[in-house]
Amino acid sequence: MNTLIQDCINNKFSKTPIWLMRQAGRYLPEFRSIREKNQDFIKLCLNTKLSSQITIQPITRFDFDAAIVFSDILLVPYALGQQVSFKKDFGPNLQKIDLKILNEVKKESFLKKLNPVYETIKETKTKLSANNKDTIGFVGAPWTLLLYMLNRKSPKGGNFNVFQKDKFVHDIMLKLDKFLKIHIEAQIKSGASIIQIFDSWAGLLPEKDLEYFVYKPIKSLVDFIRQKESISICFPRNINNYKKFVENVNPDIVSIDYNIDPSTIRDTIDITVQGGLDPKILLQNKDIVRNEVTKYLKTFDKKRYIFNLGHGVLPDTNPDMVKYLVDVVRSFSGQ
Ligand code: 1CP
Numbered sequence: 617m618n619t620l621i622q623d624c625i626n627n628k629f630s631k632t633p634i635w636l637m638r639q640a641g642r643y644l645p646e647f648r649s650i651r652e653k654n655q656d657f658i659k660l661c662l663n664t665k666l667s668s669q670i671t672i673q674p675i676t677r678f679d680f681d682a683a684i685v686f687s688d689i690l691l692v693p694y695a696l697g698q699q700v701s702f703k704k705d706f707g708p709n710l711q712k713i714d715l716k717i718l719n720e721v722k723k724e725s726f727l728k729k730l731n732p733v734y735e736t737i738k739e740t741k742t743k744l745s746a747n748n749k750d751t752i753g754f755v756g757a758p759w760t761l762l763l764y765m766l767n768r769k770s771p772k773g774g775n776f777n778v779f780q781k782d783k784f785v786h787d788i789m790l791k792l793d794k795f796l797k798i799h800i801e802a803q804i805k806s807g808a809s810i811i812q813i814f815d816s817w818a819g820l821l822p823e824k825d826l827e828y829f830v831y832k833p834i835k836s837l838v839d840f841i842r843q844k845e846s847i848s849i850c851f852p853r854n855i856n857n858y859k860k861f862v863e864n865v866n867p868d869i870v871s872i873d874y875n876i877d878p879s880t881i882r883d884t885i886d887i888t889v890q891g892g893l894d895p896k897i898l899l900q901n902k903d904i905v906r907n908e909v910t911k912y913l914k915t916f917d918k919k920r921y922i923f924n925l926g927h928g929v930l931p932d933t934n935p936d937m938v939k940y941l942v943d944v945v946r947s948f949s950g951q
Contacts, residue, residue, distance in 0.1 A: 632949045635682040638928025639674040657702040662732040668739040682750035689756030695729040710768040734806040741807030753808030757815035758792040758833040812849040819854020831864040874926030891924035
């Protein structure tokens with residue numbers, strides 16, 4: 617039996633599927649209580665028992681239609697030999713890239729380091745498939761990973777330097793293409809039915825650099841996912857021209873941010889669309905939430921639309937409001 621998301625992309629719409637980016641973490645008290653006892657974030661991601669528990673937490677609470685595996689995009693630089701730590705109130709902190717280490721990483725050692733993630737997917741899949749829900753694996757897009765790897769911290773607030781398309785950058789992009797495919801394939805083999813590609817910082821690039829840093833490298837991953845008979849979702853956050861992105865990359869599903877007008881997207885894009893709602897809306901009152909959610913649902917009129925946010929759930933979000941959001945979406949499509 618197909619999942620709601622599979623039906624949606626095949627134009628056999630029955631109900632609006634719903635899941636939320638960053639649904640597994642930060643705002644949930646049951647996550648926070650595990651996190652408090654596990655200070656090393658990378659270690660927590662590599663603890664299969666706890667990670668699969670965290671992955672399922674939002675499904676238990678809200679009955680979302682898909683679970684996104686609890687992991688992080690920065691586990692790839694970590695498995696490529698770059699040290700990564702997360703500092704409280706600062707975010708990620710990466711050590712300088714050591715090219716000698718990077719050039720010597722083998723597929724086997726990479727897969728061994730990330731094996732707990734694959735085990736988490738297997739456990740999640742077992743728990744979920746009986747309920748006919750998708751298990752979503754993910755990767756950071758090459759540009760976003762390159763940015764963290766070279767910047768060594770979050771580029772938030774303009775905190776980054778522009779870099780050239782020189783040989784050094786080109787070599788890292790090639791390395792990322794190779795190892796992201798290895799990571800994607802292992803996630804699919806373990807049971808991920810969908811792979812989301814997060815290009816969280818695509819919006820920082822000028823138009824002239826999109827081809828090299830965004831379209832080409834993401835298309836390479838999307839083609840690979842299709843070859844493996846899985847489904848791709850692309851989230852090129854904050855780019856100006858989603859239509860051009862879709863024409864160049866041809867993913868199964870495109871996830872939109874909240875700066876873009878959803879009716880323009882509906883009128884210009886001919887594939888399944890996901891997301892859009894500003895996560896800050898969930899910090900407002902119920903009337904505002906209902907109005908804004910209904911706006912998205914009405915715009916797409918139950919056609920090839922997956923309900924989600926325009927970026928991740930914010931840490932200050934009240935879980936009761938997430939419950940309300942799910943109720944609004946389900947009652948709109950008569951579920
Ligand atoms: O639902 C989930 O939470 C699933 C697991 C998940 C996902 C899909 C986490 C856990 N991280 C991610 C993706 C991710 N990680 C992205 C892409 C999505 C986005 O734009 O938000 C990015 C950019 C990261 C990098 C990252 N991880 C940052 C830096 C963000 C920035 O502003 O530059 C941070 C702070 C993290 C840590 C992290 N990852 C995940 C959680 C729950 C946390 C918080 C850890 C904590 O409790 O301190």
